[in-house]
Amino acid sequence: MIPADRKQVYYQALIDKKSEYEGIFYVGVKTTGVFCRPTCPARKPKFENCEFYETAKEALLASFRPCQRCRPLSHPNHVSELVRKLVEAVEENPEHRWREEDFRRLSVDASTARRQFKKRFGMTFVEYARARRMGMALKQIRAGSAVIDAQLSTGYESGSGFRDAFSRIMGAAPAQLGEQRILKASWLDTRLGPMVAIADEQALYLLEFVDRRGLEREIERLRKRTKAAIIPGSTPPIESIERELTDYFAGRLTEFKTPVTLLGSPFQKEVWDQLRKIPPGQTTSYAHLAAGMGKPSAYRAVAQANGANQLAILIPCHRVINSNGELGGYGGGLSRKQWLLDHEKLGVAE
Structure with a gap:
């Protein structure tokens, strides 16, 4: 059962056609009998005419038929x-x-x-x-x-x-x-929306959701930092992460083996190393991370390093929340952060 407050959040996402909610919920429209994805271009129903579901299967079992405009089953x-x-x-x-x-x-x-x-x-x-x-x-x-x-x-x-x-x-x-070095960029479709992966023949440099704010600047910084050309294409690390993401979203994988290259300061790399030690299904806070690194007063710097992570999901910055238990921030959107945390907790429980 989806909580009432989350239904309000989902409804606003439906009105705004927010792509970051793709794959997180479906809406059944009681007046038409169809169910849609969050970004459906059709005219929006009133809140009282909406039923929200976390999977297309649930919507189908509730007797809604798939919308012909947004095609939620594809x-x-x-x-x-x-x-x-x-x-x-x-x-x-x-x-x-x-x-x-x-x-x-x-x-x-x-x-x-x-x-x-x-x-x-x-x-x-x-x-x-x-x-x-x-x-x-x-x-x-x-x-x-x-x-x-x-x-x-x-x-x-x-x-x-x-x-x-x-x-x-x-x-x-x-x-x-x-x-000059060459990096190749590829578009990866995932359960939570499209991601872009950038890698050379040996390692992955960037993995981000396509609709992340500031992604263009992030890619440009990568190009300047590596002094590399970035062109469309695929490499063994991109093929590897595509397979691993498929298994991760299907609940079959919790540890990623795709080789990565981390571009950052020694402090940032230390933070990212600590992030990778957080077990799936668990969370920590910026303050706790800083204390674990022997730098308890550096929690703001830890938060900044967390935000500078260029490898979403692989370096699990989504597992860091505020000390008061609130989600905090996430470059891919809080709805995705909540989904990732729920997904990993479910995998551990199973």
């Missing part, structure tokens, strides 16, 4: 057929430079593709395809090919145009990238 961030088709087309020929006739050949409306890619990936389709071409160009340059060869293979007749586009995406001109 993944909250299910990739559309159009997006899937275009991503596959790019992977078949990543060096191809897309033109209007290519969209017509696939019976795809270019403006629709632009809109759907912008919503899904935060970039238009043309920008996505360009990033993949640039990734191929970088691979050629690092393998010893001349810049002019990489330029022509990616469809740029103008050397200056190639350099400008390359620099915007990679963060440096092509001639400067011979030894």
